[in-house]
Amino acid sequence: MEDSYILKIANLNVDYVTRGSVVHAVSDVSLSIPAGKLTAIVGESGCGKSTLTTALLHYGMGQRRGAILYQDKDILKLKGEELRKFRWSEISMVFQASQSALNPVMRVGEQFIETYREHDRKVSKKAIVEKASQLLEYVRLDPKRVLQSYPHELSGGMKQRVMIALSLLLDPKVVILDEPTTALDVITQDAIFDILLKINREFNTTMILVTHDFGIVAKVADYVAVMYAGQVVEYNDVRRVFKRPQHPYTKGLIESTPSLLSNNEEISEIDGTPPDLRNKPQGCVFHPRCPIARPICSREIPAARIEGDGMVACHAYGHPLYAQESNIEKVGG
Amino acid sequence: MGALMTIENVSMTFQMKKNLIGGPAPQVHALSEVNLEIPQGSIVAVVGESGCGKTTLGKAIVGLQKPTGGRILYDGEDLYNMSGDHFAQYRKQVQMVMQDSFAALNPMRSVGQALAVPLQKLGIVKGRKAARDRVIALLESVGLVPGEQFLAKYPHQLSGGQRQRVCLARAISLSPRLIVADEPVSGVDVSSRLSILKLMSSLNKELGIAFVYITHDLSTARYIAGQGKLAVMYLGRLVEFGDLQSVLDRPRHPYLRALLTAVPAPDPDLARNRPPLPLKDLDLPDATRLPSGCSFHPRCPLAAAGRCEQEVPQLHMVGASAVACHFADMADIS
Numbered sequence: 117m118e119d120s121y122i123l124k125i126a127n128l129n130v131d132y133v134t135r136g137s138v139v140h141a142v143s144d145v146s147l148s149i150p151a152g153k154l155t156a157i158v159g160e161s162g163c164g165k166s167t168l169t170t171a172l173l174h175y176g177m178g179q180r181r182g183a184i185l186y187q188d189k190d191i192l193k194l195k196g197e198e199l200r201k202f203r204w205s206e207i208s209m210v211f212q213a214s215q216s217a218l219n220p221v222m223r224v225g226e227q228f229i230e231t232y233r234e235h236d237r238k239v240s241k242k243a244i245v246e247k248a249s250q251l252l253e254y255v256r257l258d259p260k261r262v263l264q265s266y267p268h269e270l271s272g273g274m275k276q277r278v279m280i281a282l283s284l285l286l287d288p289k290v291v292i293l294d295e296p297t298t299a300l301d302v303i304t305q306d307a308i309f310d311i312l313l314k315i316n317r318e319f320n321t322t323m324i325l326v327t328h329d330f331g332i333v334a335k336v337a338d339y340v341a342v343m344y345a346g347q348v349v350e351y352n353d354v355r356r357v358f359k360r361p362q363h364p365y366t367k368g369l370i371e372s373t374p375s376l377l378s379n380n381e382e383i384s385e386i387d388g389t390p391p392d393l394r395n396k397p398q399g400c401v402f403h404p405r406c407p408i409a410r411p412i413c414s415r416e417i418p419a420a421r422i423e424g425d426g427m428v429a430c431h432a433y434g435h436p437l438y439a440q441e442s443n444i445e446k447v448g449g
Numbered sequence: 450m451g452a453l454m455t456i457e458n459v460s461m462t463f464q465m466k467k468n469l470i471g472g473p474a475p476q477v478h479a480l481s482e483v484n485l486e487i488p489q490g491s492i493v494a495v496v497g498e499s500g501c502g503k504t505t506l507g508k509a510i511v512g513l514q515k516p517t518g519g520r521i522l523y524d525g526e527d528l529y530n531m532s533g534d535h536f537a538q539y540r541k542q543v544q545m546v547m548q549d550s551f552a553a554l555n556p557m558r559s560v561g562q563a564l565a566v567p568l569q570k571l572g573i574v575k576g577r578k579a580a581r582d583r584v585i586a587l588l589e590s591v592g593l594v595p596g597e598q599f600l601a602k603y604p605h606q607l608s609g610g611q612r613q614r615v616c617l618a619r620a621i622s623l624s625p626r627l628i629v630a631d632e633p634v635s636g637v638d639v640s641s642r643l644s645i646l647k648l649m650s651s652l653n654k655e656l657g658i659a660f661v662y663i664t665h666d667l668s669t670a671r672y673i674a675g676q677g678k679l680a681v682m683y684l685g686r687l688v689e690f691g692d693l694q695s696v697l698d699r700p701r702h703p704y705l706r707a708l709l710t711a712v713p714a715p716d717p718d719l720a721r722n723r724p725p726l727p728l729k730d731l732d733l734p735d736a737t738r739l740p741s742g743c744s745f746h747p748r749c750p751l752a753a754a755g756r757c758e759q760e761v762p763q764l765h766m767v768g769a770s771a772v773a774c775h776f777a778d779m780a781d782i783s
Binding site for chain 2 (some may be wrong): 160161162256271272273274299300301302303304305306307328329330331332334335337354355358368369370372373374375376377379380383384385386389390405
C-alpha cells in the first residue's frame with residue numbers, strides 16, 4: 117500500500133508573518149496523495165487550500181515547516197537548480213487565472229518552446245512544436261491556429277485548455293489544478309473536466325484539484341480532503357464523503373449547496389463565518405459554528421481519527437468526554 | 450399582478466474602435482431585441498454564460514446604460530424619456546446590488562456613514578439621531594445583529610457575506626420596488642451563500658420587493674426563483690422565458706438543455722453516469738462576428754441547413770414557456 121502514494125505531506129505548517137501578526141494559513145496538515153488518482157481539496161476561500169498546493173511546488177511565500185515527500189525526496193529541502201528542474205517536470209500546475217498565467221506579448225507556440233527549453237536546451241524547436249501540437253489536439257484545440265495566437269485572441273476556455281496542455285508538456289507525474297474553471301461557464305467547465313479525466317486515465321497522471329464546488333468534486337474526484345481554517349478536517353473516498361460525511365463542516369457544506377435536482381426545501385446554511393487565521397478559536401477550529409459542539413470542543417484540538425482509508429478530526433467520533441458531555445446536556449435539558 | 454417593468458425590443462450595440470489596419474470598426478451586439486416582463490413583487494432569474502448580455506440587461510434596467518434600441522417601460526412610462534422628477538423617483542425605486550461588494554462600498558466610509566448619507570440627503574429621515582436609529586433597524590433587518598456593532602465598522606473589517614448584507618441594507622433603505630442583483634453571491638463564502646439567498650427571498654416575501662437575479666448558476670436561480678420566472682439568455686438574445694418550475698421541468702431550447710446537462714449534480718453516481726453534452730461545438734462564437742440566423746446554430750444538435758443559419762427564430766409560446774427556436778416542438782419529442 118505504501119508505494120501507491122506519490123506524495124506524502126507530513127505535519128506541514130505554513131505561516132505568513134505580517135507586521136505584528138502571524139497568519140497560520142496551514143496548520144499541521146498530514147495528507148498522502150494516491151498515485152494516478154484525482155484528489156480534491158475542498159474548502160472556502162481563506163481555508164489554506166491554495167497555500168497548501170503552492171507549498172507542493174515550494175513556491176511563493178510563507179514560512180514552511182514539516183515535510184513533503186516525493187519519491188523519498190523532501191520537496192521543502194530542494195534548492196536552486198534542483199528545485200527549478202523539479203518544478204513542471206515532476207509536478208506542474210494549472211492556475212486559476214489563465215489570463216495572467218500566460219505571457220500576453222508572446223505567441224502561445226513560443227511559450228511552449230520557452231518552457232521546454234528552460235528544462236532541456238538541446239531539444240529542437242520542431243520536436244517541441246510537434247509535442248505541443250499533440251497536446252493541444254488532445255485538449256480539443258486546433259494547434260495550427262492556437263500556436264500562432266496571442267493569448268488575447270483566445271477565449272477564456274481556450275486559454276485554460278492551453279494552460280492544461282502546457283502543464284503536460286514535460287510529462288509531469290502530478291498536475292495541480294487550482295480552481296481551473298472558476299471564471300468559466302458551466303458548459304466549458306464540463307468539457308474541461310472531461311478532458312482532465314481523460315488525461316488522468318490515459319496518462320495515469322496524478323491530479324490534485326483545488327475547488328470549493330461540491331458539484332465538480334462529485335463529478336471528477338476519487339478522494340476528497342476537506343479543509344477548514346488551515347486544517348484538513350476530513351479525508352475519504354468521494355462516495356463516502358457524499359453518502360456519509362462525518363465532519364459537521366463537511367455535512368454543512370454539502371447540505372448548504374442548492375441543487376438543480378430537488379426543491380431545496382431541506383437545505384440550510386452553516387451559521388457564522390470562518391475564523392480569522394491570525395487568531396484561531398481554541399480547541400476545535402470549527403466549534404464556534406458547529407451545531408453539535410460540546411464543551412470539550414472548545415478545550416481540546418481534536419486528533420485525526422483514522423478509519424480504513426478515511427480520516428476525520430472531530431471529537432464526536434470517539435472522544436470519551438464528548439459522549440459524556442452529550443449525555444449531561446440531554447439530562448440537563 | 451400587473452407588470453412593474455416591461456422591456457420592449459431592447460438592443461444594445463457597442464461600437465468598438467477601428468483597428469490599426471483601417472478595417473471596419475467591429476460592433477458588439479450585447480443585447481438584441483430582448484422582450485421581457487417583470488411582474489410586481491416577483492423574482493426573475495436571468496441566466497446565461499459570461500458574455501451573454503445579462504449584466505448589460507441589468508445595467509439598462511437600473512438606468513445606467515441607455516439601450517441603443519427599444520424601450521424600457523416602468524409603470525407604463527419610458528425610462529429613458531422621463532421627466533427629471535420621475536427619473537429621480539425611479540432611481541429611488543429601482544436599486545442594484547453588485548457582484549463585488551468590496552468595490553461597491555466606499556473603503557473610507559464606515560457602514561453607518563454609508564447607510565446614513567442617502568437617508569439624510571433624500572430627506573427620508575431628519576436629524577442624526579433618527580438616521581442612526583433607522584440605520585440600526587436596517588442593519589438588523591438584513592441579519593446584522595446587533596446593528597450598533599456594525600455602525601463603526603469599515604468594509605475591510607467585514608466578511609464577504611456581511612458586506613453583501615450591508616449592500617442589501619443600502620438597497621432597501623430607500624424602500625425600492627425592484628432590486629437588480631448581479632451575481633450577488635459569487636463573491637461570498639460558500640458556507641454563507643445560502644443565507645444571502647434566503648435573505649433576498651425574505652425581502653421579496655415580506656416587503657414585496659421584486660428582484661431581478663442575474664447569475665450563471667442555475668442551481669441558485671432555482672433556489673431563489675422557485676416560484677418566479679426564469680429567463681435564459683444566449684449571445685444577447687432571450688432564448689427561453691417562463692415560470693421557472695415549468696421551464697426547468699420541460700426545457701425546450703437546445704441551449705438550455707445543454708446547460709442543464711452540464712450542471713454537475715452533487716452526487717458522485719449521478720454526476721458520472723450522465724449523457725454527453727448535446728452540443729456540436731464547445732466554444733462560443735466571437736461576439737463581434739455573430740453567426741447568421743439563429744446564433745446558436747453552429748453548436749446546436751438540432752440545427753437544420755437552409756433554415757437555422759438563415760432565419761432568426763422569434764420568441765413564441767411553446768407549451769407554458771416562450772422559446773426562440775425553430776424546432777422547439779421537436780426538442781420536446783427527442
